[in-house]
Amino acid sequence: MPRHSHARLVQEPDLAANPFPVGSGPVTDATQTFLQTTRSSYDTIAKDYAAQHPIGLGHPLDRTLITAFAELVTADGPAPVADLGSGPGGVAALLHALGVPVFGVDLSPAMVALARETHPELRFHVGSMTSLDLPDATLGGILALYSTIHVPDAHLPAAFAEFHRTLRPGGHALLAFQTGTEPGHLHLAERFGQTIDLDYYWRTPEQMTGLLTQAGLELVATVRREPSAEETRPRAFVLVRKVR
Structure with missing residues (x-):
């Protein structure tokens, strides 16, 4: 992590002792079911997935948006950035190279x-x-x-509420x-x-922005692109920020 220690950036002793336990808050049986099946599936295919998608940013527009995101999150001074669903860590490594104090969180212990193993200079947690x-x-x-x-x-509102809760104002x-x-x-x-x-x-940008704004986040930009030759569906990017 460039010039910064994640442990220093997050002034929270129990973070290192018990990082991102799955189900750290109250969860329902339905939540546990989709978490377990998703975790188990990615544990099963982790090595094959990592070999085929080491970074997962094959389109130039995607990489441009990541670069813009890196500039935005570092503009107000250093604060940790979470790559949620970090997979084999390629995108976190790209952000790290752009000077972002990033750490990864993934549901799959195998991922x-x-x-x-691939990016020992970065921190990755199960969560x-x-x-x-x-x-x-x-x-x-x-x-x-x-x-x-x-x-x-049914579980997106809980995830977006966590986004709002953990982001600092302006994040x-x-x-x-x-x-x-x-x-x-x-x-x-x-x-x-x-x-x-x-x-x-798959969801429409309008559906996602509606849920994100309901969680208290403000829409900054929406980008939609057509699928590349290797893709089957269009892609959408939504950028939001926490005002307060």
């Missing part, structure tokens, strides 16, 4: 292990965006690239997700030749 074990108003930014796509509609959150003219859902039982139990949700 976290791969990220730690869920629906229940972050972080103090209030701590983060300078939140990145959620294609990680809300596994969260059922930004950037989300990316598959989109379309209408919301949709896909269940996969197999990937990379292995059995999984994974749900994907």
Whole structure:
């Protein structure tokens, strides 16, 4: 992490002792079910996924938006930035190279292990965006690239409430997700030749911005692009910030 220690940036002793336990707050049976199936699925395919998607930013526009996000979250001085759904750690490493004091959080212990092995200079923790074990108003930014796509509609408000709670005033959150003219859902039982139990949700930018603003976040920008040759669905990016 450039010039800064995450332990110093987050002045919270129990963060290092018990970082991001899954389900640190009250959770329902339904929450536990989707967390468990998502975690188990990514544990199963972690190595294959990391080999195919080491960074996951193949489109130049995506990388440009990440660079703009890095500039925004460092403009008001150093504060930790959370990459939620950090996977094998490639995007966190890119932010690190841009001078962002970033750490990663992922639901899958196997993904976290791969990220730690590949990027030992960074910190990665197991955890869920629906229940972050972080103090209030701590983060300078939140990145959620294609990680809300596994969260059922009923649980998005809880995740976005956590975004609002943990961001400091002026902090930004950037989300990316598959989109379309209408919301949709896909269940996969197999990937990379292995059995999984994974749900994907695509949503409209209007649906996502509505939920984010209901959580108290202010819309800054929305970007939509058509799929590349390797992609099947359009992509959308939503940038929001916490005013107070």
